[in-house]
Amino acid sequence: MARTLINVKKTLTRGEAFEIRLLIAHPMESGQRRDSNGQVIARDIINRFSCTYNDMLVLEATLFPAISANPYLSFWAVATETGSIVMTWTDDHGTVQTERVEVTVSA
Amino acid sequence: MNRRAFLLSGAALVAVSVEARATPAEVARLIAALTEGARVVEGGMKLDLPLLVENGNVVAMSITVDDPPPGQHVESLHVFAEANPLPEVLHVRFGPAAARPRIATRIRLATSQSVIALAKLSDGSFRRDSVDLLVTLAACLD
Amino acid sequence: MIWLLLLLLVSPAQAQPRSGYLDAGPDSRAMQDDDTANPAFLWVEQGKVLWGSLGCGGCHGDVATMRGVAARYPKYDAVLGRPVSLARRIATHRAVPDSEDMLALLAVIGLQSRGLPLAIDISGPARPSYEAGKALFHRRQGQLNLACANCHDDLAGRHLGGAVIPEGHPNGYPIYRLEWQALGSLERRLRQCVVGVRAVPWADGSRELADLEFFLGARAAGLVVETPAVRP
Numbered sequence: 350m351a352r353t354l355i356n357v358k359k360t361l362t363r364g365e366a367f368e369i370r371l372l373i374a375h376p377m378e379s380g381q382r383r384d385s386n387g388q389v390i391a392r393d394i395i396n397r398f399s400c401t402y403n404d405m406l407v408l409e410a411t412l413f414p415a416i417s418a419n420p421y422l423s424f425w426a427v428a429t430e431t432g433s434i435v436m437t438w439t440d441d442h443g444t445v446q447t448e449r450v451e452v453t454v455s456a
Numbered sequence: 457m458n459r460r461a462f463l464l465s466g467a468a469l470v471a472v473s474v475e476a477r478a479t480p481a482e483v484a485r486l487i488a489a490l491t492e493g494a495r496v497v498e499g500g501m502k503l504d505l506p507l508l509v510e511n512g513n514v515v516a517m518s519i520t521v522d523d524p525p526p527g528q529h530v531e532s533l534h535v536f537a538e539a540n541p542l543p544e545v546l547h548v549r550f551g552p553a554a555a556r557p558r559i560a561t562r563i564r565l566a567t568s569q570s571v572i573a574l575a576k577l578s579d580g581s582f583r584r585d586s587v588d589l590l591v592t593l594a595a596c597l598d
Numbered sequence: 599m600i601w602l603l604l605l606l607l608v609s610p611a612q613a614q615p616r617s618g619y620l621d622a623g624p625d626s627r628a629m630q631d632d633d634t635a636n637p638a639f640l641w642v643e644q645g646k647v648l649w650g651s652l653g654c655g656g657c658h659g660d661v662a663t664m665r666g667v668a669a670r671y672p673k674y675d676a677v678l679g680r681p682v683s684l685a686r687r688i689a690t691h692r693a694v695p696d697s698e699d700m701l702a703l704l705a706v707i708g709l710q711s712r713g714l715p716l717a718i719d720i721s722g723p724a725r726p727s728y729e730a731g732k733a734l735f736h737r738r739q740g741q742l743n744l745a746c747a748n749c750h751d752d753l754a755g756r757h758l759g760g761a762v763i764p765e766g767h768p769n770g771y772p773i774y775r776l777e778w779q780a781l782g783s784l785e786r787r788l789r790q791c792v793v794g795v796r797a798v799p800w801a802d803g804s805r806e807l808a809d810l811e812f813f814l815g816a817r818a819a820g821l822v823v824e825t826p827a828v829r830p
Contacts, residue, residue: 354643356634366555374640376779379564381541406551408559415537415545417514417562418779419637424548425555510623510760510830511776592760 353448355436361428361454369400369407369434370423371448379414395420397439403432428454478543483536483572486543490534490574491582500583503535503573509565509591518560521575521583530557532576539569565591614820618764621755622829626776630828638705638774638826641698641781645706648699652692661706668704668711669823672812674724680805681727681812684708685783701772701781708772708825715822716769718815731813734806740797749791761830766791767818768811770827777830784811 356370373395380392392414399409407426426434434450501521509515521530535545545563557575565571572586619627629636648654649661658664671684682690684707685700694700720728735746749758750766757763771784778786785807789799800807 354634354639370634372635372637372640379541401551402553405553406549407553408548408550410549411547413542413544413546415540415542415564417564419640421560421562421635421637423518423560425558426553427555429553506623506625508623510626513779514625514629514776516625516628 352446355448355450357434357450357452359450359452361452363428363430363454363456365428366425367428367452368423368425369436371421371436373420373422373438375418375420375440377414377416377418377420381414393441395438395440398422398436399438400424400426400434400436402426402434403430407434428452430454477539477541477566478537480538480570483538483543486536487534487572487574490576494580494582496574496582496584498584501573501575501585503571503585503587505571505587505589507587507589509589512565512567512591514562515565515589516560517563517571518558519573519575519585521557523556524577528578530575531578533557533559534574534576535563536572537563537565537569538572540564540566545571565589567591615767615818616754616765617769617821617824618767618829619770619824619827621762621764626828626830629774630770630824636774636826636828638772638781638828641702641705641772642709642826644699645702645704648694648702649706652694652699652703654692654703662710664707664710666711666714666717668708668825669714669717670719672718672808672815674719674727674812676723679723681724681808683784683808683811686803686808697783701783704772704783705781705826708823711823712825713822715820716815716818718812718819720812720816724812727809727812728816730806731809731811732817734810735813735817740792740795742795744795746791766814767821768814769818769821770824770829772825773827773829775829781826784814 352374354372358367361367375395376393377395378390378393380389382390384390394412394414394416396412398412400407408424412420431452431454434452435447437445437447439445501519504518504520505515519533519535524530530550532550533548536543537545546561548559550557568590570586570588572584575583577583619630633639646661655661668684671687672681673687675682685704688694688700688703694703738745746766749763753763754765755762768784771787772781773787774781785802788807792799
């Protein structure tokens, strides 16, 4: 399946609060489930997430196994300048993924 | 018509996946470690969760903090679930580019329980909200 | 006069079917109502990619040309003498690497028909398959000795544990099911209902399953395609 679905309004007015919404394809295997042979299925979750807007932090989060599979996140930033929103997350294997969205801001 | 048996077949499968649970005392300890004696005010924020959960695998949750007094901002949010296998759910730290202190996500809840959210303000004080919810199981399981 | 005719057409014994959407809780419905919040769209996006990379577009053009197709499936194939599902229709003329890819294709093709009424043609030579599927729907099976109809006709709307028993319509598939935490096929859903009554599920690709799904499609006439739906 696709890695991510990101929804952000691409053209903004300075000072406007805008929503950043994303879905990430990930099993978020909790480490608490057992397979049909009774073996614990190894934990495999996205444990860190961060979002910056023109290199300024919007938020960073620590995620636990209680976050549902295919994580959904929605949060808000303030439009300042035209530029990029960069989202980065890390899973239990240490794999880092980055997605970028460009936004245009008018006065 | 043996509906009970149909249900039990589901319940037996659920039991396999259930491990140790957190306790309210454990959550209280984590919250004490987080707040370190700072003032904790009930309210001033809204933890939104359904009171009746259809399926504990995917529970829509949002947290909105009322605007803090002028000159202050919301530094972070913290969510705990009292009867999940692990009590911590999510910690969020806001940066200077954040707008309204609101986030939404989806969480897992192992059973009926209380979920507690805290917001830390820049003056070091905390706000708190909680929800008691009822989790029902789906009838058909893998 | 026309009114009378219409009434006769739409109300033979059974009233307008009720979509499982209406029996799902407010959170599932909200998830289905908003494409940016529905995790099934992760598969839809993948389906769009596969539409190109597997060469479907080379023959069919834009995936939008598939509008209306999913509403007509399962479809009776006169040559094979049996109903074929959309998945089988695809697989018989184009290799699809794995089942996740197939789900993604079914999601994106089904989405093209969203909002269109189901239009399963059960006339002529297709009729015996419909009747065979109907018989299976009413046949008691398993240790619990229950037929699909016991739950989905007789007890629909009642509670079974935490869940409301829906009428059991196939109009939203593939669905994102909260219980699975993934997109899944109608076959997967049916397997669980069959296992639920402690019976042995029909094999994928079996004649029984094809007839049953054909009947389910016709039984849901009047509902619109909801693919990709969200269910608890």
